[in-house]
Amino acid sequence: MSEILLQIDGKEVKAREGMTILEAARSAGISIPTLCYHEKLEPYGGCRLCIVEVEERGWKKLVVSCVYLAEENLVVTTRSDKIDRIRKMIIELLMAHAPDSVELQNLAQEYGADRDRFEKEASFCIHCGLCVRYCAEVKKKNAVGFVDRGTRKEISFIPEIAAKECWDCKECFPLCPTSALQAAFVLTKALYSPPPSSEPESEE
């Protein structure tokens, strides 16, 4: 593996080939906020919070650092007025769903985001996809997935798989930044399980 030298926020950073900007930055102790990133999972690029500015041969552009690969001589800026403004907006948009998420509240404080800028939405889920991807990529069970698409997209457990796999696993629970996942799981469980009076303690 050859070594790459790049510059992040004015600091010389060493990275291995194939590393993303985010990985390179974190290895050098430079923090970039993320919501949908997880080191065991394929980069998803969904939350866009890890957006940074890169300069290459005089061209500046905004990219998301969880996907963009580190390159030799790349000049990266992780904070600027524009980057902060975009991150603030992303946090505010997500707080319409999960105003009480501790993770979002911490980010809101850092970026001066207003938790009540937008009218509240019905669902807590911020579609980071951590539960869905973790179950598919790490556990290889696909017990939880996305249904529908776009603004109507929601996470949903597949009852047939969830009934068998989830009760002893629940590894996705702590990944969820908003606790929507537990709610969805409990709901599905409740819907799927027969009424307690007819069949008590039938848990597999």
Place this chain on the structure above:
Amino acid sequence: MSRINSPAELEEFRKGILSKRDPNKPCITLCSGSACNATGSGEVAARIEEELQKQGLSDEVDIRRTGCHGFCERGPIIINRPEEISYFQIKPEDVPEIISETIKEKKVVERLLYTDPDTNEKIIHESEIPFYKHQKRLVFGSNGNIDPKSIDDYLAIDGYSALAKALSGMTSEDVLEEVKKSNLRGRGGGGFPAGRKWEGTRNAPDEIKYVIVNADEGDPGAYMDRSLLEGNPHSILEGLTIGAYAIGSHEGYIYVRQEYPLAVENVNIAIKTAEEYGFLGKNILGSGFDFKVIVHQGAGAFVCGESTALMTALEGRVGEPRPKYIRSNIKGLWDKPSVLNNVETWANVPLIINKGADWFAQFGTEGSKGTKIFSLVGKITNTGLVEVPMGTPLKDIIFKIGGGIPNGRKFKAVQTGGPSGGCIPEELLDLEVGFDELTKAGSMMGSGGMIVMDEDTCMVDVARYFIDFLTDESCGKCVPCREGLRQMHKILTNITKGKGREGDIELLEELAETAKEAALCALGKSAPNPFLSTLRYFRDEYEAHINEKRCPALSCKELISFYIDPAKCKACMICLRKCPAEAIDGGKNKIHIVDQEKCTKCGTCFEVCPPRFGAVTKISGEPVPSPIPEEERIIRKRKKK
């Protein structure tokens, strides 16, 4: 049919086809694209066959059901060849007269001709009609001459000669160089130079490479790709095969939306016959080059028109764009180098190879070469598909070809580039259409949609409409698009309902910036355009809605009231009777009054009030005048002198 094994055999075969065709034999061509099928082309065709049989002419007259001619406003269209007498808006009952008069007697049936609305002159030949006269139909022109289900028809108009030329007389580098030199830019949206895209794939180290046709045309009102695929599928296959040869690909895909059944049918027939003839498959025309094509039907997601989402869908997964920063021409379908071009781009390739890059580059502007097909819809007299050289001024397309705005209304704006394009106002009508010119004006070429709007169109509502479409079609993967558009849609809806607040414009601008800068794919990045371009040219309309609760176009229902001017009302009872909400009070000789509480703002009274009275008006941004006193409502008839 045995395979054609060399360019010489192809020319021999072509001669054979042409020698069997008598150019003087009467031939009725009838356009049978999806649009005209919907207006009865099928019934007309059945009637033609029946009538020919009845009049004992079945063997003496050919019928050819062609693809779309473009003038859909006046379809179905019949052209009687060889005289090329053209008839419009044909109904089955017109057929007997056409056959007995025009086919038998060579006489023109006046009432079926096109009448020029300006001069009232009847026009016999299609090519002389203003709609066609000002076009340059290089790509689209053959549609009206061939039966898309007949490969012999395509061969009769020199089809597959470009493929033969490329495979026999040119190296793959030569082909690539020619396309690069032509400066052909992608007709699907981004306008990326096709040659450069091809070159990247060609030079990529992988052995396996793919070529793909993007026929996932999803813009509301746009149907040029459908018409090409339905009407001239071989031209796209030929272009694709030439591209595959230049790149070194042996497998191609056509990603076509399921909602285009006729296109799917015709392209499948075309592939099958092309394989039989030896234009696809192993050792094409004896050149040693192998190439096969597979049709894949999309499931109806707008986002699958985006290149990486399309490839993900082709792989059998949910059609969502990829987040990677690597061009798909280097790592695309199944991570192999893949060239994706849209239907119209591929259809240009045989022309460039046959006639040369210099010929091609004589059309168009410095930055945009060749022609472009536009789908002209909305408040326009001549709805249809038009092909013009790049650089044609917008006003020529809208007024000379499109015939201007119907019903005596005034032009307000034209929306180009599909839902994520932008609105161009009247003061920019001299703009010459081209990729860079449209982008500079805050819109884009997109795939060539053109939606014309008249003075009755509210630009805030237009932005709301397109943002609504895009919100609905967002794949939902990234926050700036999914959540940002959701909020933009809410705010815009509120503004059109009179609930706009101070600061809404600034908030919309901030949301637009977030989507533009941070969204994952090109669709998300361009999604705020309908808002940004209408704000740029029609800011006063936004401000009127928010600050004065007034809709200047008198279109937003919740911001207008219908009011009957007592000085003009003749108490004729028409509006009173037609009002579905029974919201109009009055009587014979009693001036009518709209009960604002009951009024549903359907606009019926406004439409039915006789223009010579013009008593019903729309009011916005000001209170409705109080009703006049009861005693003044009685109209006393003047005594006749």
